[in-house]
Amino acid sequence: MSVEPAATRLRHQVPLVIWLVLVWILLWGTWSWANVISGLLVALAVLVFLPLPHVVGGVRVRPVPLLVFFGHFAADLLVSAAQVAWIAVRPGGVRQAAIVRVQLRTDSDLILTMVAEATSLVPGSLVLDLDREERLITVHLLHVDDEAAVAREKEDVLRTETRLVRAIGSAADLAALEAAA
Amino acid sequence: MSGPADVLAIACLLAGALLCLTAGLGLVRFPDVLTRMHAGTKPQVLGVLLVMVGGAIRLNGWSATWMLLLVAVFQLLTAPVSAHMISRVAYRRRHVRRDLLLVDELGDGSHQDTVYRGDEPGDAPPEHPPRSVPGG
Numbered sequence: 240m241s242v243e244p245a246a247t248r249l250r251h252q253v254p255l256v257i258w259l260v261l262v263w264i265l266l267w268g269t270w271s272w273a274n275v276i277s278g279l280l281v282a283l284a285v286l287v288f289l290p291l292p293h294v295v296g297g298v299r300v301r302p303v304p305l306l307v308f309f310g311h312f313a314a315d316l317l318v319s320a321a322q323v324a325w326i327a328v329r330p331g332g333v334r335q336a337a338i339v340r341v342q343l344r345t346d347s348d349l350i351l352t353m354v355a356e357a358t359s360l361v362p363g364s365l366v367l368d369l370d371r372e373e374r375l376i377t378v379h380l381l382h383v384d385d386e387a388a389v390a391r392e393k394e395d396v397l398r399t400e401t402r403l404v405r406a407i408g409s410a411a412d413l414a415a416l417e418a419a420a
Numbered sequence: 421m422s423g424p425a426d427v428l429a430i431a432c433l434l435a436g437a438l439l440c441l442t443a444g445l446g447l448v449r450f451p452d453v454l455t456r457m458h459a460g461t462k463p464q465v466l467g468v469l470l471v472m473v474g475g476a477i478r479l480n481g482w483s484a485t486w487m488l489l490l491v492a493v494f495q496l497l498t499a500p501v502s503a504h505m506i507s508r509v510a511y512r513r514r515h516v517r518r519d520l521l522l523v524d525e526l527g528d529g530s531h532q533d534t535v536y537r538g539d540e541p542g543d544a545p546p547e548h549p550p551r552s553v554p555g556g
């Protein structure tokens with residue numbers, strides 16, 4: 240790993256420490272200073288002994304688009320669960336599936352990861368492969384009737400990406416989105 | 421003790437259990453690994469979430485609620501990842517029902533089987549071995 244200034248490293252690791260302490264406190268279930276301090280010690284030990292590459296660089300959180308994203312995500316989760324449950328119990332079962340590739344536009348590890356996660360949980364799609372270099376995401380579609388349905392599902396993946404970039408993307412990510420549109 | 425909260429908790433628990441049941445049905449009824457992974461992610465995750473919500477309403481004390489919240493978050497984060505890893509391996513080992521695929525844009529020519537219908541053993545020889553493999 241390349242040597243980077245201590246200030247940059249600190250800025251990248253503070254969110255991780257906060258998250259680890261939060262998980263620790265939630266695990267204990269009660270708020271107390273003893274929990275906070277022991278959580279801090281555990282978090283620092285984790286960061287020192289198991290150093291991770293940082294992924295949170297260049298993220299700017301915008302609250303309203305983030306809420307929009309989570310709203311869509313919750314609705315998609317409900318719809319997709321109902322849809323897959325219906326396909327599982329209906330007499331016909333699975334009829335026709337498809338494997339498609341979608342060209343994504345952002346170049347951020349975190350956003351690509353979140354697109355992949357969200358795509359797996361929204362209706363009809365499951366991530367098969369993610370080509371980081373080419374920014375190609377390969378998706379398996381559970382239920383397609385014709386080519387038009389395939390095109391629609393591809394649009395859905397791109398829309399998820401757009402919402403996510405609007406919510407937490409950096410200025411460069413937004414510019415890449417505009418350039419591709 | 422019964423009231424609106426209890427009714428809501430029961431509704432969440434029942435709906436969650438039902439969704440988990442359909443996930444199990446899907447695992448049995450779907451034709452190949454990739455489609456089964458769909459059943460393993462979506463109804464399963466929502467089912468677990470609903471059971472968590474029902475439990476959080478019904479259980480006393482916040483410490484249980486925080487624990488359930490953590491379980492829910494990690495369920496959402498990890499279920500797609502494990503499904504992705506399994507389907508990726510399944511695709512590479514050709515456990516795919518190609519007769520059910522409308523389009524396949526991932527195929528790069530190295531494992532384009534025309535006769536195999538999927539579900540053959542993972543060590544089945546390629547039907548058209550790529551030329552780079554010495555001796556085929």
